[in-house]
Amino acid sequence: xxxxxxxxxxxxxxxxxxxxxxxxxxxxxxxxxxxxxxxxxxxxxxxxxxxxxxxxxxxxxxxxxxxxxxxxxxxxxxxxxxxxxxxxxxxxxxxxxxxxxxxxxxxxxxxxxxxxxxxxxxxxxxxxxxxxxxxxxxxxxxxxxxxxxxxxxxxxxxxxxxxxxxxxxxxxxxxxxxxxxxxxxxxxxxxxxxxxxxxxxxxxxxxxxxxxxxxxxxxxxxxxxxxxxxxxxxxxxxxxxxxxxxxxxxxxxxxxxxxxxxxxxxxxxxxxxxxxxxxxxxxxxxxxxxxxxxxxxxxxxxxxxxxxxxxxxxxxxxxxxxxxxxxxxxxxxxxxxxxxxxxxxxxxxxxxxxxxxxxxxxxxxxxxxxxxxxxxxxxxxxxxxxxxxxxxxxxxxxxxxxxxxxxxxxxxxx
Amino acid sequence: xxxxxxxxxxxxxxxxxxxxxxxxxxxxxxxxxxxxxxxxxxxxxxxxxxxxxxxxxxxxxxxxxxxxxxxxxxxxxxxxxxxxxxxxxxxxxxxxxxxxxxxxxxxxxxxxxxxxxxxxxxxxxxxxxxxxxxxxxxxxxxxxxxxxxxxxxxxxxxxxxxxxxxxxxxxxxxxxxxxxxxxxxxxxxxxxxxxxxxxxxxxxxxxxxxxxxxxxxxxxxxxxxxxxxxxxxxxxxxxxxxxxxxxxxxxxxxxxxxxxxxxxxxxxxxxxxxxxxxxxxxxxxxxxxxxxxxxxxxxxxxxxxxxxxxxxxxxxxxxxxxxxxxxxxxxxxxxxxxxxxxxxxxxxxx
Numbered sequence: 153x154x155x156x157x158x159x160x161x162x163x164x165x166x167x168x169x170x171x172x173x174x175x176x177x178x179x180x181x182x183x184x185x186x187x188x189x190x191x192x193x194x195x196x197x198x199x200x201x202x203x204x205x206x207x208x209x210x211x212x213x214x215x216x217x218x219x220x221x222x223x224x225x226x227x228x229x230x231x232x233x234x235x236x237x238x239x240x241x242x243x244x245x246x247x248x249x250x251x252x253x254x255x256x257x258x259x260x261x262x263x264x265x266x267x268x269x270x271x272x273x274x275x276x277x278x279x280x281x282x283x284x285x286x287x288x289x290x291x292x293x294x295x296x297x298x299x300x301x302x303x304x305x306x307x308x309x310x311x312x313x314x315x316x317x318x319x320x321x322x323x324x325x326x327x328x329x330x331x332x333x334x335x336x337x338x339x340x341x342x343x344x345x346x347x348x349x350x351x352x353x354x355x356x357x358x359x360x361x362x363x364x365x366x367x368x369x370x371x372x373x374x375x376x377x378x379x380x381x382x383x384x385x386x387x388x389x390x391x392x393x394x395x396x397x398x399x400x401x402x403x404x405x406x407x408x409x410x411x412x413x414x415x416x417x418x419x420x421x422x423x424x425x426x427x428x429x430x431x432x433x434x435x436x437x438x439x440x441x442x443x444x445x446x447x448x449x450x451x452x453x454x455x456x457x458x459x460x461x462x463x464x465x466x467x468x469x470x471x472x473x474x475x476x477x478x479x480x481x482x483x484x485x486x487x488x489x490x491x492x493x494x495x496x497x498x499x500x501x502x503x504x505x506x507x508x509x510x511x512x513x514x515x516x517x518x519x520x521x522x523x524x525x526x527x528x529x530x531x532x533x534x535x536x537x538x539x540x541x542x543x544x545x546x547x548x549x550x551x552x553x554x555x556x557x558x559x560x561x562x563x564x565x566x
Numbered sequence: 567x568x569x570x571x572x573x574x575x576x577x578x579x580x581x582x583x584x585x586x587x588x589x590x591x592x593x594x595x596x597x598x599x600x601x602x603x604x605x606x607x608x609x610x611x612x613x614x615x616x617x618x619x620x621x622x623x624x625x626x627x628x629x630x631x632x633x634x635x636x637x638x639x640x641x642x643x644x645x646x647x648x649x650x651x652x653x654x655x656x657x658x659x660x661x662x663x664x665x666x667x668x669x670x671x672x673x674x675x676x677x678x679x680x681x682x683x684x685x686x687x688x689x690x691x692x693x694x695x696x697x698x699x700x701x702x703x704x705x706x707x708x709x710x711x712x713x714x715x716x717x718x719x720x721x722x723x724x725x726x727x728x729x730x731x732x733x734x735x736x737x738x739x740x741x742x743x744x745x746x747x748x749x750x751x752x753x754x755x756x757x758x759x760x761x762x763x764x765x766x767x768x769x770x771x772x773x774x775x776x777x778x779x780x781x782x783x784x785x786x787x788x789x790x791x792x793x794x795x796x797x798x799x800x801x802x803x804x805x806x807x808x809x810x811x812x813x814x815x816x817x818x819x820x821x822x823x824x825x826x827x828x829x830x831x832x833x834x835x836x837x838x839x840x841x842x843x844x845x846x847x848x849x850x851x852x853x854x855x856x857x858x859x860x861x862x863x864x865x866x867x868x869x870x871x872x873x874x875x876x877x878x879x880x881x882x883x884x885x886x887x888x889x890x891x892x893x894x895x896x897x898x899x900x901x902x903x904x905x906x907x908x909x910x911x912x913x914x915x916x
Contacts, residue, residue, distance in 0.1 A: 191846045194733030228846075326890060354885065355893050357850070359841040360633055362768070363886045366625030367618050382735040382844040389737055389842070393768045395747050416737030416842065452732065560890070 180219040181480055183471060184241035186252025186262070187277060187464070191228030192357045193255060193381045195410050196460045200254055200277055202450035203461030207468035210446060215472040216480025223247055229254070229356065231261030238262050242272050248482050249273050249475075249489075251467045254460060256281035256300070256329025266290040271485035273493065275471050278463030280404075281328035282335065282558050285512035286543060292486070294493050294511045296470045297463035298430055300329050301336030301545060301558070303404040305517040305538040307428040308340025311401055315426065317373040319347045320401065323364060323387065324378035326353040331558040333378040333403045339545060339555075342565035349566050354379075361387045365394050378403030385414045392421045402427030407522050409433070409454040412530040422530060425522045431462045431502060432518035432534035434525075443501035455529045466500050473498055504540070514542045605752055618886065621754040624765055626886045627879070632771040634878025635778030636840065639833035641855040641862070641870040642785055643826030649802045649865025650822050652709055653702060656716040658830055659852030660723035665690045665831025666838035666847070667731050670738045679741045679839070686835035687828045694827025698820050720848065728845050736843040738835060744770045774840055781829070785867050798822060802865060857896055861903045863913025872911050 185204055188197035201224070213220050223245045225237035234253045241247045250272060253262050259279025266274040267290045276284065276295035280303065285295050311317045320341065324330035330353075338348055349372065352364050365387075368375060375398050379387050384406045391400075400421060405411070407427045411418070433456040435441075443465070447457040457465070474492040482489055497506040503516035516539050520532035544552035556562050609620045617623045644658045665686040673682030697719070705712045752765040789795040797818050800808045809815045834843075837851075854877065862873025877896050884892025903910060 189733075190728070192844065194728065194845045195735065196733075198733050353889050355889065357846065358885070359847075359850070360629060360882065360885075362771070363622070363626040363629045363882045364889075366629075367622035367886050369619075370621075382842060382846075385735040385737065385844075386842050390768075393745070393747065393770075395766060414735045414737070416735075417739070 180221045181215055181249070181475065181482070182221045182223055182245065182247045183468070184225055184238070184245065184247035184250035184252070185222050185464075185468075186225040186227060186234065186237050186241060186250060187254045187460075188229045188258075189224070189226035191230075192383065193229045196278075196381050196405075196458065197226070197254055198452065199410060199454060199458045200460040200464040202447060202453055203457060203463065203465035204251060204277075204468040205450060206443070206447045206457075206461070207465045207472060209449075210469070211472050211476075215475035216478060218475075218480045220472070225252070227253060227255075227258060229258060231257045234258035235261050235265045238265050238274075242269055247272070248486055249275065249471055251275045251464065251471060252277040252279075254278050256284075256332065257327045259284040259295075260328060263290045263293045266293045273471075273486045273490055275467045275493070276463075277467055278460045279329070280332060282332040282543075283328065285510045286553075287557060289510045289512075292490060294470070294490075294507065296466045296496075296505055296507070296513045298513045298515050298517070298541070299543060300332035300404065301339065302513075302515075302541045302543060303429045303517060304333060304336030304340070305428060305541040305545065306340075306519040306536055307401070307426065308337050308342075308346070309344055310428075310519055310535070311374065311426060312341055312344040312346050315374070315399075317346065317401075319349060319372045320374050320376050321350040321352070321368045321372040321398075322348060322376040322378070323352045323354065323361075323368070324376075324403065325356045325358075325380070325383060326560070327356055328558070330378040330403065331560065334376070335558040335563060336545070337376055337378075337401075337403075338563050338565060342563065347565055348376075351560070353560055354383075356383065358383060359386055361390045362394060365391055365396065368398075372398055374399045374401050376401040376403070377406050380405040380408075381410055384411045385416060385418065388418045388421055389416045392417045396421055400425045402522070404429030404459060407520070407532060408460075409456050409458040410460070412522070412532075413454050419524075419530065422522050423524060426520070426535070427522070427532065428517060428519045428538075429459050429532075430515065430517060431457070431459045431532075432520045433531035434523075434533045435502070435518065436534075437501070437503075439499065439503075440501045455525075455527070456531060462502065466505065469500070470496055470498070470505075503537075508542060510543070512543045514540050517541045608753065608756060619754070621765060622886055624752065624754065625767070626882045628767055628771070630879035630882035631875075632775045632840070632878075633882060634874040635775040636833060636837050637854055637858050637878050638778050638782060638871055638874035639836065640830055640851050641858040641874055642782070642867055643829035643833075644855045645859045645862070645865055645867065645870045646785075646798075646822055646829075647826040648859070650798055651702070651819055653712045654709075654716070655826070656713060656852060657697075657720040657723065658716075658826075658855060659848035659850070660720045660727075661690055661693065661827045661830035662834040662837070662851045663727060663843070663845075663848040664693065664723065665834030666738070666843040667727060667736070667834075668831070669835030669838060670736050670843060673738055673835075679738070679744070682738060683832065683835045686831040690831025690834075691824040691828035693831075694824040695820055697827070698823035702823070703816065703819075720852070724845065724848055727848075731845075733845055736838070738839040738843065740770050740839045744773060748772075771840060774836055777836065781832075782867070782871055789867060794818070794821065857900050860900055860910060863910025866910070866912045866914075869910055869912030 187200045225241045227233040227237045254277050256279050259281050263284050274293045280300035282299050322334050350369050402425045477492040478488045505513050505515045519536040523533045525531045647655050668689050669682035669686035672685035673679050747766045748769045749764040753762045754765050755763040858873035858877050862869030880895050884895040
């Protein structure tokens with residue numbers, strides 16, 4: 153009996169406090185922050201929060217004349233955990249704006265969840281699967297952070313022309329984001345005349361890569377690796393242990409600060425690895441260096457912001473800018489706010505960002521190479537900037553759609 | 567069928583059963599022969615088409631064996647505790663992760679990897695002892711509450727470790743004498759100019775396998791050849807009777823729990839050096855040891871070894887030959903075991 157009563161009290165407490173708070177603090181605007189604060193991508197999640205908070209602090213914690221109240225939700229990179237966290241933020245905490253999620257499959261799942269809450273606005277964090285916005289998009293889901301195929305702009309041509317690689321094997325995690333990255337890399341590499349004879353798809357969170365490494369054909373010129381967080385660290389140190397000879401080509405998050413700062417035997421195999429992505433550590437554009445300085449004020453910051461910090465910064469800043477434009481007015485179910493977001497065009501630390509008709513970003517992409525800086529830290533050196541890359545990689549939209557959805561087998565050029 | 571024939575026609579039937587046994591031996595010999603041939607012969611092209619390459623196949627087998635060694639280290643502690651106390655310790659994965667972190671810190675601090683290993687083992691033995699005395703002794707005989715408490719401990723421990731060590735991926739660096747790769751006397755390919763390419767394999771992983779075998783034999787001797795071991799076995803069979811015959815059951819429980827936790831801690835350091843240490847590892851190794859123990863049989867050291875071998879090999883072979891469904895494979899093995907032999911391969915029915 154007592155138990156039942158306690159339960160009832162608990163249910164009342166949790167169910168009723170949320171709306172009560174919303175009424176009491178009319179002068180604040182709640183923004184949900186959804187990232188992977190647990191699991192294999194926990195480091196990435198922590199850094200994404202640093203990025204988001206950098207944007208909040210840049211505007212002194214206010215948007216549209218109201219105080220910003222950040223409510224955090226945690227997922228573990230699995231789609232169901234992301235939807236669970238999003239549902240909690242929207243239905244229980246009552247957020248009307250949600251920034252997130254972080255990982256590829258999560259993005260697709262949250263996009264589908266977004267359709268069930270048309271009056272809530274979802275702004276992508278760093279999830280970069282192509283089909284989050286390309287196919288069957290949600291009206292209230294916005295991505296200011298570009299997708300994984302866009303991130304690869306310039307890399308395929310570079311390794312073919314400059315590095316002289318003709319045959320490349322790929323190792324990547326088995327879900328939508330790495331499919332998108334491999335697609336982006338191969339689109340240019342195969343077009344230039346390169347061949348990809350072997351593709352290994354490994355489950356996310358895999359620890360032991362030595363068998364995968366042994367199965368890579370000996371005769372390839374290089375190995376393209378699209379793994380993230382702990383997975384990348386494991387692969388790289390085991391590749392080093394196995395006496396890996398072939399040079400590496402990096403996916404965007406494989407040579408990100410989240411991996412470059414890991415403790416272990418990665419240095420030798422990483423230095424000189426070319427990659428491409430939405431950020432470059434040695435970018436000397438004043439907008440970027442200012443962002444790096446602001447970011448470093450966050451607790452536990454890396455020597456240079458990871459692309460997750462960057463993506464969440466851009467997403468959060470877009471939310472604040474649009475809120476300023478509508479003066480914090482979300483009373484019409486967020487109609488005006490979303491219209492402002494769709495038309496938003498603003499200067500980020502990495503150049504101009506605007507949205508296409510599917511609400512996916514068009515932005516600059518950087519070609520980089522891993523080097524050691526004067527402090528002995530590993531950083532991505534800027535090689536070349538590819539300006540204003542759109543989601544169809546400069547190809548006509550119909551022609552691009554005809555290439556088909558990214559998957560394990562698409563594209564293929566053996 | 568065979569019984570009735572053996573009853574009626576004695577000598578003939580005997581020779582018949584002998585032939586079946588001989589047949590089994592013969593089949594076994596052929597299997598071993600094929601395996602030896604696979605290891606030492608030069609592979610024809612059709613076989614390469616089937617199994618990618620000799621290097622890939624042999625590496626997968628070796629990796630499966632070394633992974634099995636690691637799984638055995640984790641699961642042996644788990645199964646030991648369960649066998650004696652009927653306590654499914656769902657915080658076992660947390661003990662693994664804590665051991666790994668402590669080993670990392672100790673190795674960083676002193677510069678000696680072996681100090682890290684010893685620290686992981688000893689500190690976790692003490693943690694296990696405290697857990698047993700402070701938590702489990704109070705809940706004795708209440709299996710469900712014990713299990714629920716371990717879930718609670720694992721959740722709290724995971725967050726505390728995340729708060730303290732952050733989400734970074736750590737790697738415990740092995741000393742030079744353990745690092746590097748060695749050439750095994752197995753030829754994987756012959757280059758066109760006639761030089762032979764030998765199989766190269768990380769030395770440390772072979773050491774892990776050897777350590778697991780040594781510890782396995784040590785545990786077996788402890789359980790089967792010592793006085794404490796006979797108390798433990800008696801406790802597994804009938805706890806009350808053991809207590810009635812004048813043995814301090816609490817003492818035996820404490821020793822077993824400390825040993826189980828220490829093995830998890832040791833595995834953490836060893837595994838953290840071979841692979842890496844990061845949040846989430848606790849759940850992964852808890853799941854692995856659950857599957858290993860369910861397949862092998864709850865409460866049996868031999869079962870843990872057999873289960874670890876099957877799961878380790880299945881995971882690695884799956885990863886190389888059908889990566890998409892590799893994850894499912896271990897669970898298929900678990901389901902099949904549960905369906906055909908619910909007590910596990912080496913388990914006794916309870």
